[in-house]
Amino acid sequence: MNAIVDVEVGQLLQQKLDKLKAAYNAEPYPILEVRKQKLNLLKQTILNNQQALVEALSADFGYRSEFDTAMTDVLPTVAQINYTLKRLNKWCKPSRRHAGLLLAPSKVTVEYQPVGVVGIISPWNFPVILSLSPLVTALAAGNRVMMKLSEFTPMTNNVISEICRALPEDVEVVEGEAEVAQAFSKLPFDHLLFTGSTNVGRAVARAAAENLTPITLELGGKSPVIVADDANLSKAVDAVLFGKCINAGQICVAPDYAFVPEGRINEFVALFLQRFEALYLKGQNDQGFTHIINQRQYDRLKAVLEDAKVKGAEIHTVSETSAEGRLLYPHLVTNVSEEMTIMQEEIFGPLMPIKPYRDIQEVITYINQNQRPLALYIMSEDKSVIERITRNTHSGGVGVNDTILHVGAEDAPFGGIGESGIGHYHGEEGFRTFSHAKTILSTPTWLPRVGMLMERRGMAIKALQKFFMR
Missing domain, CATH: 3.40.605.10 (Aldehyde Dehydrogenase; Chain A, domain 1)
Incomplete structure (x- = not known):
């Protein structure tokens, strides 16, 4: 220009x-x-x-x-x-x-x-x-x-x-x-x-x-989902799928990546793909799946997937996608590492890296070592786990056993913290x-306070000190 x-x-x-x-x-x-x-x-x-x-x-x-x-x-x-x-x-x-x-x-x-x-x-x-x-x-x-x-x-x-x-x-x-x-x-x-x-x-x-x-x-930022040990995996999958599929994941509070107990990752992936196929590919949701906004964003997301694949990640999806229509179905990505682009940038699309964990403290430490996200999601019914995570991490907002819907709470503030x-x-x-x-102080005209303070400053100060500094 x-x-x-x-x-x-x-x-x-x-x-x-x-x-x-x-x-x-x-x-x-x-x-x-x-x-x-x-x-x-x-x-x-x-x-x-x-x-x-x-x-x-x-x-x-x-x-x-x-x-x-x-x-x-x-x-x-x-x-x-x-x-x-x-x-x-x-x-x-x-x-x-x-x-x-x-x-x-x-x-x-x-x-x-x-x-x-x-x-x-x-x-x-x-x-x-x-x-x-x-x-x-x-x-x-x-x-x-x-x-x-x-x-x-x-x-x-x-x-x-x-x-x-x-x-x-x-x-x-x-x-x-x-x-x-x-x-x-x-x-x-x-x-x-x-x-x-x-x-x-x-x-x-x-x-x-x-x-x-x-x-x-x-x-925005990378908003994590934490699937706790006690989580009902089926309900957790539904919550994550909803947040990742609305608008094809092109939303600032979409779940960006998930922590899943290392022994339950295969089950999580299988349930997610089954639910998506049932909802979007077999007619239960006749609305179809929203497309990626433009070719630049589509190419960016495909490049993120390719980068992860080249660096050793495993890609899980339900169907081939159409570049012509910019249709990109959800892809779950396992065996991820920190040098992958998918773990370094906000995804803003239907891609979901999954990280295994053994202890919830690992998760808390990881989140606190990175930029504070706009949202954080906890899948658990254990109040002690929920409280431990919410009190020991920072995020713009938190969803418990749900994703993205906290944004619609009409009587609650919505906003980020730090880089979000x-x-x-x-x-x-x-x-x-x-x-x-605007603060407005109104003083009655009969009160001689200003005159007293100006004319008898020494006496006024001593009297005030004696009264207020006891």
Whole structure:
């Protein structure tokens, strides 16, 4: 991209931001009813475009099942709007705080004020919920929003843009490749949310730092599954298969690799392949299996498999895949080693390396020696084992006897830790993320405190010291 085009893109984005800032300055604190009207309008527009979203997402992916789109993109977004509408009165209320004896009888309140204009950079894997979910929370907090959508989902972007046209004074949508995202992250937003890879997240953070823009980073990492000795292997396989097959594993909280007791690996692999074949290859799930988003990602995943195979891994799968349609069925990989690419990078696809273990402490030590993941999954009914793992490891969130579904907990924060992310944006925590907690101290005019402190400083200090430093 040459310098002239770069300047033109930056100017165009700045114009859009200026428009939103002007709208915010004209109404910096939308009343509760106005916020609810916007959310209800957004909800209705999403529902009106539900089928269009299903068709657009399938077109962008080459094929994406209606189940995947409904389960992970559309329904959770609508459910979040419903939940937000029910809780918004409570979230918006100023909170009373204790002023302390030193400041009595003054009153202290904390008011949650909209920050202004929020920037959102969303990825391609779940383009609906990962753009509209933070939009919902930002609008609920009273902000205006400018969104940068992924260039890899152009058909879906058209529908999202149509949805956002229902709120022309509140939302601006932009598209474009990496250079647009770079210019976008340099804008002086009042808050910036990025969802994507850790490497790109670092670049976004550096750009935002030039404006001291507060950021929320929803990144990723290698999220482990721990199958404990006591686990019901059949149920554990179902949970792992669900998390690895939704959207063909192209999800930031997908189980990335599994720890399985060394004596049960063969059984785990056999059960997994049997269940997948029953669900996807013999008609029980007539929705089919979602394809890989584009040829670059497909080639990357095939290269990861080939690297593992060359270095001595064993590959287990149910069927040959189609390069033409970018269809890649799950592949379980055993006999893995740390020098393999599959154990060094986030997989982001339907590949699952399996590591044997003898003692749960081995697992805890391994996890703690690596980067902190966005999610961690435990398959066990032993409370002592679950507690030992959760208290002695770090991760953005934990799922016990389930995978990925903790993301849908409406009243709980979702976010990473360390290289898997910064901050949260779900539920009430998300409302707080996109708000400024403004402390307001109110003092009655009859109180001569300031005059006393200024005119009799020495006496005042001695009296205060005598009272408070006992």
